[in-house]
Amino acid sequence: MRSSNTSTLKWRFDINVLRLIGRELISDRITAVYELVKNCYDANAKEVYVEFEDDKIIVRDDGLGMTFEDIRDKWMVVGTDSKRAEHFSPEPFRRRYVGEKGIGRFATDKLGRKLLIKTKKEGHDFWLFVEIDWAAYEQKTNESKFKPTELPEKIEEENNQESGLVPISLKNIREEILLFTDVENNYWFEETSHLSTQGTSLIMSGVRDEWTDKDLEHLNKELSKFVSPFYGKKTPFQTFINSDQHKGFKNLEVRSVAINLASHIAEIKFGIDDQTNEEYQEFLSFDESSGQIKPKRISKPIFGFIQMKLYFFNKEAKAKYNRAYPNKEDRIDGIRIYRDGIVTTPFAENEDDPMKRRDILGIDKRLWQDTFTRIGTREVIGFVEITKDGNPQIIDATNRQDFVDTPEYRALKEIIIDQLDVFSKVKIFQRKRKELLNEASYRESIKDLRTSTKLVEQIEKQNPTLAADLAPLKGQLESAIASSKRNLDEQKKMHEEFLRRENIYLSLMSLQEYAAALAHAVRTTVGQILRMAEFFVEKFPNPKYDSNFKEYAKQIYDDMLTLNRVTDFMLSYAGSNLEFEELNLKVLIERLFHLYRLELEKEKITVHLEIDGNIVLFANQKFFEEVIQNLISNSIKALKDTENKRIKLSGWAEDDHFIFYFSDNGPGIRPEIRDKVFDLFYTETAKEGGAGVGLWIVKTRLESLAGKVKIVENEMNPTGTTFQITLPFSKN
Amino acid sequence: MQNPVQIIIIDDNFRSNDPLMVDLQEKYGDSNVQIFRRPNEGIKYVLDHLSSKIVVLLDMDLGTSEKRGDAVFAEIQEKTLLVTVIIMSAKLQSLSNEELRGFINNHAFSAIDSNASVKTNLPIINKAVNQLSLRVDCALEEWILRHSPEDRDKPYLTLIGGEKYSLNQILAEIRKNTELGLSLQKKILNLTVELLARQKEKLAET
Structure with a gap:
């Protein structure tokens, strides 16, 4: 019952802002609910209920509630964001505000045509109710658009229907007037004796779209990832979905169901070393001997310190998960970044079609590298924890679609992918172990059978x-x-x-x-x-352009030669033998240098080879030969103007791969173009006949051998280039 | 004399002797057509020269280790909306819908195939340059240039707060998209429309 008379309240704001923020920026319904839950979090709520009733959606929390002044002066006044001055919510939780953009309130318009706010502060003996009818705002705008009232008389007088210009000016002026709306909103108070109660309910009626079971399941999934597991313990925040009309959603506690069934869990943290007193960041590494993932320590990364928890699901764990939670396979969906405990905006959106889901961290975009052991987003759930203060260069992009492309963000992405690669090693380790176990069990049974045969023979003898x-x-x-x-x-x-x-x-x-x-x-x-x-x-002809003509004729000729070379390469590939075989590297490399000996002698290049004698690599011979041949021919070009020309190749076995350094003492490659030199058609030796194909072949051939090439610190004096090449002995 | 238009090409593979360069340099002057191979250098140049009239030809694929064209575009747009950007790509058909939407919503002037002939692409660039002169800042610049150099630096406008702005400063504020610049631009437009409405006869004479 209303205990006081209903009064009215007006907000002055631009209706276009409402449209832009409420309907357009909040791209879907799930995001809209999400934004409202964020507001509950900011209000220090411990429990939030998202309820679906007939034609209503209610978001109810036990947070701090609002006063009449809060609603009148802050709640819907554009540009007033009380959260901006203060970054944290009050005691006891001191949560960092996450609804900073102040757009959550406009999400109510996305969900329903009418809004009733019911709110109360602790200690108050009344509930405050405010009604907002979004339709009235829209109607007001539409009406004003066609009413020529309030226009300056002069312009009215001069309005001449024959001119196309006047209506434009009228429209402009009308729009100016329409910046402010005069819709009246009812509010009233209701008495209560429960002084200690507090909280806010947003009751949205005239629900705009139908919510199906599937929609609620999506909502459940998204909300389950709202607070990171690191942070959840510090400040209790639990969301419930409640609906009588949707099966399985009666007071459903929103929680991450998937992580309990993971086959492997790994965590990295940061801290200060007790002994050295130095800050460190942990980083995952795989210990081959024990088959365990163990954290190693590194110094502070450029993007700042992070915490990360990864839950990996191997084949068995996925099967177990699918049995326990049928049709919820998409709950295992990769890694998300949490800032101060709350998921960052780029991950908050909902997308039904898995093919359309954005792979922000690029986990599934790693093309064909390690296809058989690569970890994809469907095998892992991860929580990367950053903070606003500790990782200031990880910034949400203004379009809310990604993060701003900073070197720090790139480095963060790289480290996340590196962490996943540790799980790839687990995968390989397990496959290998399984094979060994199978082999051992066959051998064991052969042994047993032989013993039995001997026994039978003994009995027969006796x-x-x-x-x-x-x-x-x-x-x-x-x-x-x-x-x-x-x-x-x-x-x-x-x-x-x-x-x-x-x-x-x-x-x-x-x-x-x-x-x-x-x-x-x-x-x-x-x-x-x-x-x-x-x-x-x-x-042509025009003497003014003679030098251009000459230059272009030569350029066309050179370009054609390059095209020829590239198509030759493709043809050679078409005829390549794709089989892999065992290669003795020392013998092979020496033979290749021998093939170039005449050219090397002619150019007066001294070659120094230092290769471990017993290295055998399982690879495709033609691919490997092409790598070495292209490196040699690249160096010959680079050494053209150098005195005391030298090429050095030194290689040895390191863990499970062959590593070699290929160096020349030419002019060197500038650090800023080190990544580019492997691009097709990128050349710094055009004058020497370089077409920008050789190093591209080196890179792509090595990739198809599961190897890598990079330019490292030059080992020659005073100038030169050193390529570091790594090749796995066997991918298994 | 009016400030010349600058054509800034941000493309890691664009040849300095490309025939398109010959035509652009002939039309706009050698020193007014520049190539930047690294996106950050291009962005820096554009943002350092916001007081000039600039058309940017921006390649989408700027090399594996560099920002993509859409990120460069967003960075320029964040600072100013008054630089005309033409997107170039060798793979126009493979631009994603998301990218295209971003370009359209943020008013890229056009998207061109970087492998197309000069005959196809030059008119689009010329159109972008011509369009520059239709904008408020450029119209204002033309008008300012009719004043003597001394007058251009004299205080012309005093705000309620007491700050004084010369004509040149007003132009800079508009180009840099500052709050004052935007508000002035809006007022100039409104005033122009109102004046046109009141003096239609004069408009008819022109």
Whole structure:
């Protein structure tokens, strides 16, 4: 019952802002509810209920509540954001405000046509009610648009229907007037004796869209990730979804169901070392001997300190999860970034179609690298914890679609992907162990069968009369041994076949990338040739352009040669043998340098080779040869103007890979172009005949061998270039 | 004389002797057409020269280790809306809908195929340059240039708060998209429309 008379309240704001913020910036309904829950969090609420009733959605919390003044002066006044002056909510939680943009309130318009606010502060003996009818605001705007009232008389007089200009000016002026609306909103108070109660309910009626079970499940999923598990413990914040009309949503506690079933959990933290007193950041590493993930320490990363918790689901864990939570597979959906405990905006949106979901961290975009062991977003749930103060360079983009592309953000992305790669190693380790176990069990059973055969033979020796009876048993044991041996051989063959297919697959996938890069590069070159040919067509003859004509004729010729070389390379690829084999690297590399000996002697280049003699690599010979040949020919060009020309190649085995350094003492490569030199058609040696193809071949060939190349600190004096190349002995 | 238009090309692969360069330099002057291979250098140049009239030809794919064109575009747009940007790409058809929406919503002037002929692309660039002169800041600049250099630096406008602004300062405020600049621009437009409405006869004479 209303205990006081209803009064009215007016807010003055631009209706366009309401539209922009309420309907357009808040892209979907899930985000709208999300924004409202954020406001509850900011109000120190401990429990939030999102309730769905007939034609109503209610967001109810036990937070601090609002006074009449709060509502009148702050709640819907654009540009007034009380949260900006203060960054944290009051005691006891001191939560960092997350609804900073002050847009949560406009989300109510996205959800329903009418809003009733019911709110109360602790200690007050009344509830405050405010009614807002969004439709009235819209109606007001529409009405005003066509009413020529309130316009200055002069313009009215001069309004001439024949001129097209006047209506524009009228419209402008009307819009100016419409910046402020005069809709009256009812409010009243109701007495209560429960002084200690506090909280706010937003009761939205005239619900704009239908909410299905599926929508509620999406909401459940998104809300379950609102607070990071690191932070949840510090300040209790629990959300419930309640609906009688949707099955399974009666006071449903929103919680992350998936993480309990993960097969592996890893966590990294940061802190101060007790002994050295130095700050450190933990970083995951995989210990081959124990098969365990262990954190290692590194110094402070450029993006600041982070905490991260990763829950990895191997095949068995995923199957278990799917049995426990059918049709909720999309709950395992990758890594999210939390700032001060709350999920960052780019991750708050809802997308039904998994193909359209944005892969902000680029986890699934890693193309074909390690296809068979790569960890994708469907196998991991992760919580990366950053703070506003500790990681100031990780900034939400203004379009709320991503983070701003800063070097710090790039480094953060890189480190997150690196952490996932640790789980790839777990995957490989487990597969290997399984194979070994299978092999061991076959060997064990062969051994057992042999022992049994010997026993039978002994019995036969002692009791020759039993020979006829024991003969069938002996026969069975022999055939069991033969069959176990066949199984063992079969398994070995299958393993080899798997490796062979994997290698071929990797090569083919790299070919796909070649094709894309090549098509792009060929098109660019053809475009350049086209414009130069066009220049001749349009301007020849004209003495003014003689130098251009000459230059372009030469350029067209060079471009054609480059195109020729690239297509030759593609043809060679088409004919390549994609099989992998064991290669003795020392022998192979020495033979390759021998092939170049005449050219190296002619250029007076001294070669120094230092390769460990016993290294055998399982790789494709042609690909490896092309890597070395292109590095040699790149160095010959780079050394053109150098005195005392030197090339050095030193290589050795390190853990599970072969590492070698290829150096020359040429002029060197400037640090700022070190990444670019591997791009197709990028060249710094155009005068020496460089077409920007060689180092691209080096990079792409190495990738198809699951290897890597990078330019590292030069080991030659005083100038030079050093390439570091790593190749795994076997991907298994 | 009016300040010349500058054509800024941000593209890591654009050749300095490309035939499009020859035509652009011929039309707009050698020193007014510049290529920046690294996006940050291009952005810095544009933002340091906001008082000039600039058309940017921006390549989408600026190399693996660099920002993408859309990020460069957003960075420029964040500071000013008065630089005309033409998006260039060798793979126009593979731009995502999200990217295209971003360009349209943020008023990119046009998107062109960087492999197309000079005959196709030059008219689009010329159109962008011509459009510059239709804008308030450029019209204002033309008008300011009719004043003597000394007059241009004299206080012209006094705000309620007492700050004084010369004509040149007003122009800079508009170009830099400051609050004052935006408000002045709006007022100039409103006033122009109102004046036109009152003096239609004069308009008809022109």
